[in-house]
Structure formats: C-alpha cells, structure tokens
Amino acid sequence: MNTKLLFAGSARMMMRYKMRTFFMAIGIVVGVTALVFMRAMGVGAERAIMATVNKTFTTATINVVAGGGHLGPRAGGPVTSLRMADFEAIKNQLDGVVLTGAMQWLPGQDIRYRGNTRQMSIYGYTDQTEAVWLRGVRDGEYFTAADIDSAARVAVIGTRAAEALFGDEDPIGKQIQAGSVPLRIKGVLELQGIDTHGADKDDEIHVPVTTLMRRLMNVDHVFAGRVIIDNPDNVEAVGEQIKALMRERHSLSEGEPDDVVVITPKLVQDIVSNANRVLGRYLPAAAGVALLVAAIVIANIMLIAVKERVPEIGIRKAVGAESRQINFQFLTETVVVALTAGVFGVGLGIIAALVYDSLSEVPMVVTPGSVALGLGAALVVGILAGVMPARQASALDPVNALR
C-alpha cells in the first residue's frame, strides 16, 4: 500500500470538506483548550502555594500547635496546656534544636488611634521572631528580650494597618489603644502579603507574647510555637521527640490523646498538594467530560460521512482496497482531524493561559506534561470516535456499495 498517497488523500478530504472537518474538530478544540487552561491554573496554584509554604516554612522548621491531634477549630474549648516554658524545655533538652519561639494570637480586636479605629488580629511573639518566623521590621525596631521579660506595652504594626490608622503620619513613637491597654509603636513590619489561609499579613500588629497573655488576654498559655533545628533531615525524628516531651511535661497518661499537634514541612506539603488535587485533577476531569461528548459527536459525523461515501468505499474496494485498508483509512481520517484539532486546542489553551496570567492575579503555568496531556486526549478521542465508523466502512460489500 502507498501510505503517503493515502495520507495525502485524507488530508485533502479534510481541507475540501471544511464544514464537516470544522464540526468534527470544534468539540476537541474546546475540550483541549479547557484542559490545558485548567491544568495551567492547577499547576500555577500548586506552585504558588508551595512557594509560599516553602518561604514561610523553611525545611528545618517544626510547628507545634496546641490542640487535640487535629488542625482548625476544636470542640471542647481551647487547649491551655502549652506554655512558654515548654519551648524553653524543647530548646534545652532536645539535640539539634537551634531556636524556639512561642506565639499567641487574639483575632478581631479594635485598635484605636485618636479618632480612627480598625479591627485586626494581635499576635504575640518573642524577640526571636526575625530568626524564627522570618519576619522583621522595615522601619524602627522589633521587641527586645527586655520587652518580653517586662511585658512591655509596645507594638510593631503592619503596613496596611499603619496606613489605615495613621494615614500619612509616621506611626513610630505614637501611642495606640488595644482595649484599655495603651501600646507604643516601635516599628513597622516587613511586607508579607496574603498568607495561605487568606489572611492579610500586613494588616495586623505584633506585641510581646507576654504582653498579650498577661495584659490583653489574661491567660498563661500560648497558642503555638516554632522550633528551628540544625538538620532538615531530622525534622521527622525531632518532631517525634517533641511529641514525647510534651506528653511528659503535660503529664498525659498512656491512653490520653496528644494535646499538641506537631507539624513538619512534609505534613504541610502533603496537605497542600492534596488540596490542589481539586484544581489539578478534578477540573481537567470536567474537560474530559467535554471531550467525551466531542467523541460522540465526531463518531456520529463520521457515521454520516460513511453513508455519504458508500460509492467511494465501493470503488476503492473494486480497485483493490482490502477491508483493513479501508478501516485504516477512515480511522486515520478521524485521528488526523482529532490530532489537528488537539494542536489548535493546545495552542489556544496556552494563549488563553498566558492572557489570563497577565490580566489576573492567578498564576498560570503550562508544563510540557499539560501539552502532552492535551494532545494525548485528542488522540484518544480520535481513536474512540473513529473505530466504529471505520469498521462500518470496511464491512461494506462492494457490489451493494456500487449499485
């Protein structure tokens, strides 16, 4: 068989029956465009979140959060067993621990300056924040160890919070009110943006953790803390040691559940990438449904085309085409249209992703894998849609076909 001649004929038919080709192709173009676009969105979101996670969560970091074995709001009230002294103990008793820092927080507080009021979260940190939580001040200065010891009435403020309360005024040295407690602004926090929970990290104030506990909340426990170790390879092992130490210090008996959650970078990455499966997998699956519909449409158009082309099939058989060659020809024609449509779809998907990337805040990332996925999907649709019409065409009896 002269395959080159056959392909040339199929390509010609595609060009000369433009309407038919168009209607066969359109479903695949739309489906593949959607697939590539959605994959770009999913991959972009995953990369962006991972970048944030990796930025706020260096690989040698372990977070310890008060709570009964799960994250998020807890039934049965807050756990009050986690103390600043626990973090001192972790630092002093466990090998490889470089730094620790405890924190407490109080969300949704009215902060006043003269006539202005703004609601924001108050975070309590230690003087180690710059090293432990990787955030310092852009203006003024952070708390000192002395501020922590004395539960000083001082604060550092996020840029957006400062703009809201002070406008054009320089906030440093000014006195604000948190409830009845006056706080003197010592510095303005480095910009950080929106965190993984959607909170604006530039719209908050920090006070010494002791000030927050004693003067604002009247508690003696902390909400969480962070442990920095010297070797990233040991995070899981040190995490286990922290759990054991906490059980011992909090006098938990054998059957009682943990009262702290130990979060390692691996755990966070697992949770985040799990959440991203929704974007990365289920949305493309929706595009898959569109492609399935496209396959059904194409199969029907091809079945009609086979009926229209009965004399052609008859003449091909009369001049020497075997049934399997007719089968191959019709399958090829469907696959050629499908793959061409797939190429267009990938192109449009990439263009749409680039345009959306530049017009919106959503990061879009097209990977070679997404391109392969788009083309592969088109190929599969072409084959699925082409098999039945090709079989029908090849089964035609030439005598009847030519009558």
Place this chain on the structure above:
Amino acid sequence: MIQLKGICKSYQRPDEGPLEVLKNVDLSINEGDYIAIVGPSGSGKSTLMNILGLLDRADSGEYLMDGDDVSELSPAKLAKLRNEKIGFVFQQFHLLPRTNAIENVEIPLIYSNADKPEERAIGALKSVGLGNRMKHFPEELSGGQQQRVAIARALVTDPELILADEPTGNLDKTTGEDLMDLLQQLNADGRTIVVITHDENLAKRAKRTVHIDDGRLNELRAVAPGSNASPTETQLGGAA
C-alpha cells in the same frame, strides 16, 4: 485468460423462492478479446460482471483465471487480483467528488506498490485524451469527460482486462459513440475488454457478442479467431 464453467448465482427473495439470476453459465475470455454482453434489464448482466470482476462470488461453478481456480481465494487475495489484473468502468462513473482528475486516477495506485503514481496517472489521462483536464474536478467535467477519467482510472494499473458495465448508459448518443471508439482503440492496443450494454448497435462494434436472457448465455456472433478484419468492417459487412 478466464474460463467460467457452470456458474450459478441466485438471490434469496423474502416471500417467493430464490431468484435464479445466472443458470449454469459458461464463458471463456481470451487475451485480446472484445466481448459485448447484451440483454434486457434485470437479466443478470451486472451480476455476471461482478463475478467476472471478482467483486462477487458465484454460488457454484468454476472460475479459472490464467489457469488457477480463484473461487476459494481470500478477500485480500481477490482484492490484490482486482488491483493488478482488472479495471472497472461503471455507468455512474463513480468518481470521487471534490477530487481532481489526477487524484481520482491515482486511487488504484494507493493499493499497489507502483512507484511514481502521479506520473502514471498523468500518462493514463493523456492516453484517454484528457491531457488538458488533469486538475479539473468531476463537477467541472462533462459526462463523457468524466467517463474518460474513469477509464483512465481503470487503465492506471495496466490491467489485462477492462470490465465496463453500461459505460455509455449515462451519455448521449454521440458521446457514447466516442467512448466506444476509445474502448475499441484500447482493444486494438491489445487490452482485453468486456463491455455490457443493452444497445445492440454499440454491441456490434465488439468482436464477440454474448446475449444473456433468463440467466442463460448465448453467443450470437463471433469474429473467427485469426481473422484480421476489424470489428467495424465485420459490423458493416453484417449490416450490408
């Protein structure tokens, strides 16, 4: 070249008994023959031609091609024989629409291993007098020209036998006669030709005329083997 012996073919009818179309047909076709098969509509001419052309199988009887029995060959082998040895011409031309003359003529070469298909197609079109219509689509050609494209398609694999089923059936009288001139020319060049027609005048141009009626064949007239009289002269002589 071809010997048919005792060929029978019948079709099942839903209500009545089977319709016997060919009853014990014997026919032998020799190299260089030009045979006209005539008979009324529905007499089984096309059925016979489909069997001769290996498009259909007889129910019983023997079909020898170049001495070999072909009645038990696989569909793929039959397709190969059709491609190499037989060229078909049909009443309805059966050219592919939106496909130009060269591309139509090339079709049999898709299924052969012949090299330079385009050159061969151009040669075949020139040999039927369509050297100046090669890029034309069927829609742009007259009926006579379309049938010439179909003949070029039948010739392009250089087959020994041309089977034409009422090739002039869709053509007016003069065009039909021109076409018969072309077939006659092909035969003069050594090609074996079997043509079906129900026009007795056209049939007279052939060297042999075979009549088919009620499923039986009768040879009406034959130019004696070895006679070098052209069929036209025989026909004129017969008419005189």
